[in-house]
Amino acid sequence: MEEPLNLVLFSGTDDRLQAASVLAAGAAALGRPVNVFLQYWALDAFRRDRIDADHGVSPEAGAAGADAMHALREAGQSSWADTLRAAKDLGDVDIQACSLSMDLLHLEPSDLDPLVDGVEGVTAFYGQAGAGQVLFI
Amino acid sequence: MEEPLNLVLFSGTDDRLQAASVLAAGAAALGRPVNVFLQYWALDAFRRDRIDADHGVSPEAGAAGADAMHALREAGQSSWADTLRAAKDLGDVDIQACSLSMDLLHLEPSDLDPLVDGVEGVTAFYGQAGAGQVLFI
Amino acid sequence: MEEPLNLVLFSGTDDRLQAASVLAAGAAALGRPVNVFLQYWALDAFRRDRIDADHGVSPEAGAAGADAMHALREAGQSSWADTLRAAKDLGDVDIQACSLSMDLLHLEPSDLDPLVDGVEGVTAFYGQAGAGQVLFI
Numbered sequence: 001m002e003e004p005l006n007l008v009l010f011s012g013t014d015d016r017l018q019a020a021s022v023l024a025a026g027a028a029a030l031g032r033p034v035n036v037f038l039q040y041w042a043l044d045a046f047r048r049d050r051i052d053a054d055h056g057v058s059p060e061a062g063a064a065g066a067d068a069m070h071a072l073r074e075a076g077q078s079s080w081a082d083t084l085r086a087a088k089d090l091g092d093v094d095i096q097a098c099s100l101s102m103d104l105l106h107l108e109p110s111d112l113d114p115l116v117d118g119v120e121g122v123t124a125f126y127g128q129a130g131a132g133q134v135l136f137i
Numbered sequence: 138m139e140e141p142l143n144l145v146l147f148s149g150t151d152d153r154l155q156a157a158s159v160l161a162a163g164a165a166a167l168g169r170p171v172n173v174f175l176q177y178w179a180l181d182a183f184r185r186d187r188i189d190a191d192h193g194v195s196p197e198a199g200a201a202g203a204d205a206m207h208a209l210r211e212a213g214q215s216s217w218a219d220t221l222r223a224a225k226d227l228g229d230v231d232i233q234a235c236s237l238s239m240d241l242l243h244l245e246p247s248d249l250d251p252l253v254d255g256v257e258g259v260t261a262f263y264g265q266a267g268a269g270q271v272l273f274i
Numbered sequence: 275m276e277e278p279l280n281l282v283l284f285s286g287t288d289d290r291l292q293a294a295s296v297l298a299a300g301a302a303a304l305g306r307p308v309n310v311f312l313q314y315w316a317l318d319a320f321r322r323d324r325i326d327a328d329h330g331v332s333p334e335a336g337a338a339g340a341d342a343m344h345a346l347r348e349a350g351q352s353s354w355a356d357t358l359r360a361a362k363d364l365g366d367v368d369i370q371a372c373s374l375s376m377d378l379l380h381l382e383p384s385d386l387d388p389l390v391d392g393v394e395g396v397t398a399f400y401g402q403a404g405a406g407q408v409l410f411i
Contacts, residue, residue, distance in 0.1 A: 003405065008272070010156055013197050019284055019313055022374060026396035039156055041197050059196055059333055060287050060315050068378055100159060104205055122163035131140065133403075135282070135410040136272040145409070147293055150334050176293055178334050196333055237296060241342055259300035268277065273409040
């Protein structure tokens, strides 16, 4: 049995979330289980009332980078949320919110988009991750 | 023998250091060895005279995110440095400063908080890390 | 056969690229294969006409951090591009551009510095990475 790919998502900007969603979808397409653990500003971006909002890009993107991302979106590129939805339909992708970050942001499970499967602590995340690769994004 | 969890800390903002300290403490609580390698702005945050200072948060946190972090701190949440101190008491957590980053920042070992166990190069870090997971934070 | 070290480079600032190049060079010096996968702003930094430009540093570096980096560079420290060139001479370092990021930035292979060995998709990257460690930088 192949080890899962594990993504700890910390950043909540659209460029990093897009990179993460592509990494998740690629692994799911290869038949690998994928575990996503949402912390801090990434968790904030998965709020039910904000997931489809504009979350900005990294400062380093600059105006040219931000324009390039907007142009792709207007040309019909999937949002990172849509890419994750497709990855969940295609494969075994589990998305959990970090319980400490839920407290930090005063969130209840009902505040989160249905893409999020549950809330767990960091030790539960390690249990799921096993010996698989872990990326902090 | 379980492979260690290895954290390369690059960022020196309080939000990322807090996330890193929770990941380290969780692994230590599970009995896993943890190796932390301090580079660049993370190393700067471990200076003896600054470790308990306010190191700011990622620009993407925005005012609301920064306020949420300050509110938790005022409500008595441990700082990341205290979380790491507790993790070292609890388990096997080794914290090393990157020798190249020591040069960059003109630091001597005596400039660092006692949380830091030593100074080493990147090849020594790889030796400690073995085949364990590595996160760049 | 030892598993490769795999670096997904996302950020295009000189401090993070410098950290990445040191991690790549250290692994290469130990005889480990290294795979580098260039996305987003990191890919932009590998453009033939910009690779030796000033790519700035993370906002958190502040003025003091930026000055420290400039001082080292003026004192003769290798640039991250030169460190990667040396690592390729020394060991087995393969650098691939992410095909989706090529589209985002409207780049052709001829736009990239010769350090870049090719263009591939994320599933090809996973194939190269095998069960080796993956860092997202």
